[in-house]
Amino acid sequence: MDGERLAQKAFLLAAVLSASVTVLLLAFMVILGLPLFQGGLVFRILTAPWLPGRQLFGIWPMIVGTLAIAALALAVAFPLSLGVSSLIAVVAPGRIARLVKSAVAFMTGIPTVVYGFVGVFLLVPLVRETFARGSGLCVLTAGLVLGILVAPTMILFFSDALARVPRSDRIAAEALGATPAQVLIYVLIPGAWRGIVTGLVLAAGRAVGDTLLALMLAGNAAQVPGGVLDSARTLTAHIALVIASDFDSLEFKTLFACGILLYAFTAAATLAVRRLAGKEGPAR
Amino acid sequence: MDRAAKIRIEHLFFHYGRRQVLDDVCAEIPSNAITAIVGPSGQGKSTLLTCLNRLCDAVADARVSGRILMRFEDRWQDILAPGVPLHWLRRQVGMVFQAPNPLPMSIFKNVAFALKLTGQHRRPDVNDRVTRALERAFLWNEVRDRLHHDARTLSGGQQQRLCIARALILEPEILLLDEPTSSLDSQASEVIESLLLALRERCTLVMVSHYQDQVRRVADCVLPLSSGKIQLLATG
Numbered sequence: 001m002d003g004e005r006l007a008q009k010a011f012l013l014a015a016v017l018s019a020s021v022t023v024l025l026l027a028f029m030v031i032l033g034l035p036l037f038q039g040g041l042v043f044r045i046l047t048a049p050w051l052p053g054r055q056l057f058g059i060w061p062m063i064v065g066t067l068a069i070a071a072l073a074l075a076v077a078f079p080l081s082l083g084v085s086s087l088i089a090v091v092a093p094g095r096i097a098r099l100v101k102s103a104v105a106f107m108t109g110i111p112t113v114v115y116g117f118v119g120v121f122l123l124v125p126l127v128r129e130t131f132a133r134g135s136g137l138c139v140l141t142a143g144l145v146l147g148i149l150v151a152p153t154m155i156l157f158f159s160d161a162l163a164r165v166p167r168s169d170r171i172a173a174e175a176l177g178a179t180p181a182q183v184l185i186y187v188l189i190p191g192a193w194r195g196i197v198t199g200l201v202l203a204a205g206r207a208v209g210d211t212l213l214a215l216m217l218a219g220n221a222a223q224v225p226g227g228v229l230d231s232a233r234t235l236t237a238h239i240a241l242v243i244a245s246d247f248d249s250l251e252f253k254t255l256f257a258c259g260i261l262l263y264a265f266t267a268a269a270t271l272a273v274r275r276l277a278g279k280e281g282p283a284r
Numbered sequence: 285m286d287r288a289a290k291i292r293i294e295h296l297f298f299h300y301g302r303r304q305v306l307d308d309v310c311a312e313i314p315s316n317a318i319t320a321i322v323g324p325s326g327q328g329k330s331t332l333l334t335c336l337n338r339l340c341d342a343v344a345d346a347r348v349s350g351r352i353l354m355r356f357e358d359r360w361q362d363i364l365a366p367g368v369p370l371h372w373l374r375r376q377v378g379m380v381f382q383a384p385n386p387l388p389m390s391i392f393k394n395v396a397f398a399l400k401l402t403g404q405h406r407r408p409d410v411n412d413r414v415t416r417a418l419e420r421a422f423l424w425n426e427v428r429d430r431l432h433h434d435a436r437t438l439s440g441g442q443q444q445r446l447c448i449a450r451a452l453i454l455e456p457e458i459l460l461l462d463e464p465t466s467s468l469d470s471q472a473s474e475v476i477e478s479l480l481l482a483l484r485e486r487c488t489l490v491m492v493s494h495y496q497d498q499v500r501r502v503a504d505c506v507l508p509l510s511s512g513k514i515q516l517l518a519t520g
Contacts, residue, residue, distance in 0.1 A: 094344060168385040175339055175381075176398045176450065177374035186400065191388065 026263055033256025045257050050222035057254045061224045063261070065139070065232030068225055069214055070207035072143025077151040077203060082196070084151075085158035090184050101159065107152040116216035119145040124217065133229050137219035140228040146213050150203040157202065161195020162188050198273050205269040209262065211236035235262055289355065290315035290458065290488040291336065296350035298331055298512075300343065305331045307512035308350075313505070315355070318480060318489045320503035322496075323510045329492045332509060333460050336490060337377040338363065338370055356457065375402070378451030379460040383467050384443035386435035386450075391427050394435045394446055398454045413453055421449035422479050441472025448479065452487075459483065461491040465498065477502050
């Protein structure tokens with residue numbers, strides 16, 4: 001009995017500790033970034049270019065770079081993931097599906113740096129030679145590899161959601177003469193859309209939050225990219241680069257703006273997923 | 285006899301993995317009549333029914349052999365032959381299940397679903413055919429004012445008639461029913477029974493039923509199935 005109470009206390013402590021870390025993180029960033037919020041500086045930081053030589057420490061290029069690379073990654077990963085999860089759910093259920101699914105689960109465990117490494121040695125030269133422009137370190141390269149990185153998350157969510165669609169719905173459609181493609185389009189995807197959106201939002205969070213791939217593959221130029229073949233820098237890569245070189249300057253302080261932005265994005269994504277999951281029910 | 289037959293089952297065997305479910309089934313099912321497949325549970329009645337629209341194909345490890353001939357426009361066709369398009373077959377052979385299985389959408393969309401599958405989108409036609417199917421299924425008067433409500437808000441009996449309407453919209457020549465009243469109360473069952481009798485004029489019905497008195501009331505012909513074989517008996 002005593003041991004049980006002790007265990008209960010220990011678990012409670014662990015829960016409180018981990019929950020408070022999230023809150024403390026935000027508090028830490030806001031307090032240390034406080035000077036930025038005085039005198040409208042934060043507005044200038046969010047919109048200005050990054051020109052340290054002219055004392056301009058704006059993070060606008062990094063915001064655009066992050067969004068561009070993440071959007072490209074999702075644009076690559078979404079159709080790919082929907083295709084693979086449809087394969088698992090409809091086209092080849094059984095042994096092939098199990099094989100594909102375990103391969104996908106395995107992919108989630110591969111360290112990001114391995115993807116980056118493969119990207120540097122395989123994709124970067126390919127992009128450079130195909131487009132005969134720049135170094136090959138660009139939005140396109142980073143977006144493509146990031147897409148491969150986030151696809152497994154989506155595939156696992158999508159195929160779980162597709163598998164949760166009631167079998168009776170599927171049989172009802174089949175008995176009416178629906179082809180496998182029609183079952184997928186008219187029954188499975190509409191029935192699974194919540195899981196599909198959840199997977200997409202989580203993958204977006206992962207794409208925005210990833211640091212290493214952009215750092216290795218996007219070229220890290222602190223400029224607003226004009227196209228997919230331009231070099232770009234993400235917020236996360238920016239933090240990693242500046243933190244290595246500076247301390248306690250205005251330049252350094254802008255990192256807190258980056259951190260708060262990333263935090264806000266992740267929080268928004270999490271809340272969106274929570275709301276969707278909370279709505280899970282029979283209504284449609 | 286041959287002219288009146290709609291379905292001829294010849295030496296049908298069915299295995300799930302190593303388990304034999306149907307063992308040399310031979311039978312003739314007359315057209316424009318209600319044929320009831322009866323017998324103890326777990327003896328292959330539903331399996332026999334799902335062979336008739338080849339829904340059994342979806343079951344892993346299922347093996348079928350034999351012939352099932354169906355007469356469409358005075359031509360006999362073996363529906364187990366390779367190359368028979370399943371979606372074509374299932375548009376000729378509708379099916380209603382034991383538990384009502386409306387799709388998670390409105391009443392109207394449920395009935396119109398098969399039209400969507402066949403690419404018929406012209407609004408006036410669709411409305412017209414949905415109305416007719418609901419009328420044929422004795423449901424129109426109960427749902428005419430709430431066609432766009434979620435189908436799952438209907439009562440069990442209404443849901444089952446909705447499923448019948450959904451199966452009827454493509455005007456199938458054959459309608460399979462797997463214990464269509466087993467999840468309903470006696471009043472709802474009665475409505476379905478009189479509906480089946482009315483459908484007989486334009487449709488060949490094949491029904492699995494557990495209820496002796498129901499079979500006596502509606503069936504023109506009885507196929508007793510036990511241990512995967514048809515036991516020959518006088519028709520009821």
